[in-house]
Amino acid sequence: MFPADLKYTKDHEWVKPAADGTAVVGITHYAQDALGDVVFVDLPEAGASFGAGEEFGTVESVKTVSELNMPTAGEVIEVNAALADHPEAVNEDPYGKGWMVKIKLDGALAGDLLDAAAYEALVSAESH
């Protein structure tokens, strides 16, 4: 539920940095569980740039809608087009097929990202 190779935000996004200065972004297992059945993911176009913490899209479930905030500054270089027809991938595989955007990092990773242990502690505090 908390892959060790990811970094996490306090509002339940994850970011997976690669060695080439890019990173993949999605929402966590906890976030998809809280949302319930995802029916639509509104994502930006490739080429859009966002600062850390900036809203880059929304995820809609049957019962609610949630903003997607960029975990760390970067430019979108690819979006997960498969989510248009299969938004349920966010529920089924939030760290894999349910990824949302790939970005080119703008500078270093944001300093306030959490590692898996710190994120797990945050989630267990929220669910009690």
Next chain:
Amino acid sequence: MSTATELMKTPLNAAHRALNAKMVDFGGWDMPVQYPTGIIAEHEAVRAKAGLFDVSHMGEFRVKGPGALALVEHLTPNAVSKLAIGQVHYTAFLYENGTFVDDLLVYREGEQEFLLVVNAGNIDKDFAWVQKHAGAFDCAVTNESPATGQIALQGPLAVDILQPLTKTPLAPIGYYFFTHGEVAGIKCLISRTGYTGEDGFELYCAAGDTEKLWNAVLAAGKPAGLIPAGLGCRNTLRLECKMALYGHEIDDTIHALEAGLGWIVKLDKGGFIGREALLAAKAAPAPRKLVGFKTLEKRDIARDHMPVVQDGKQVGFVTSAAPSPTCGFNLGLAYVPTESAKVGGRIQIEIRGRAVDAEIIPTPFYKRSK
């Protein structure tokens, strides 16, 4: 997530937790919004097979005595005297100005005995309202809510699932009729009613028997595909059928006629609270109307309470909206100016600062084939 005040619990609270339900604060009650199956699967189960809901949070008042019929006639706009013993109808408590104290079901248990079933979040307000008016009538009013459990078995397979558990013949019970009998050895009021638009039964029993009844029905229905269903799908199911929800389509700012509930208002039945205001409202053109709409783009998902706008000005509001699992598009209900309230017409809804197009479409959005 913690809350400062202690939430109320139904007799099935432990059962929901054992089923790994996701629990939420629903009007002060700790209720299951969904089970691990999820809202869409639970919604589809009710439409195609059957779902089982805990509705023990609902309130039950008994009105009994020589003045019972007169009191219920005074408190509600529907024609109570027309109810046969063993019949139920949908109605409301209205204020003098015709707006809603609450909506409710009235069960006629006897010539002068009625069971009133009200919304959980309104139990205290409703009971005070009934008591306030009961003084002039010769009858006793008791709040049986804490002593009463209720589960709702809803879906096309409801009769097939329930019949093996009871000697009471179920097929002869008409829609919006009820009887008393034993289900799984437990004394129940067996009511062919529901809030999903499907066939089904609402079973009322003693609070202490609720868990045994729940487990027996769940086990009996499992081979047929029955699953526990939460409040999340209860909302999408009722919305597809345009059934009102207090706090959304109806409240103390909306009167019964503009809510499209003229069919529960029998102005010719004699006096009842709210009658004069509704007579006046009927004589004047209605400024607004409740309509059903669908948004035109997949990404445009309206939500409860969003503004309806026209030329940048708010002219109405969304009461309830959601992506519809059965219809496959995003639908909702909204109050709009009467001149805009034509089927096929366009309205605009403001979704997070963006005005999006919606088309007014006929309601109910879903109707089961009989």
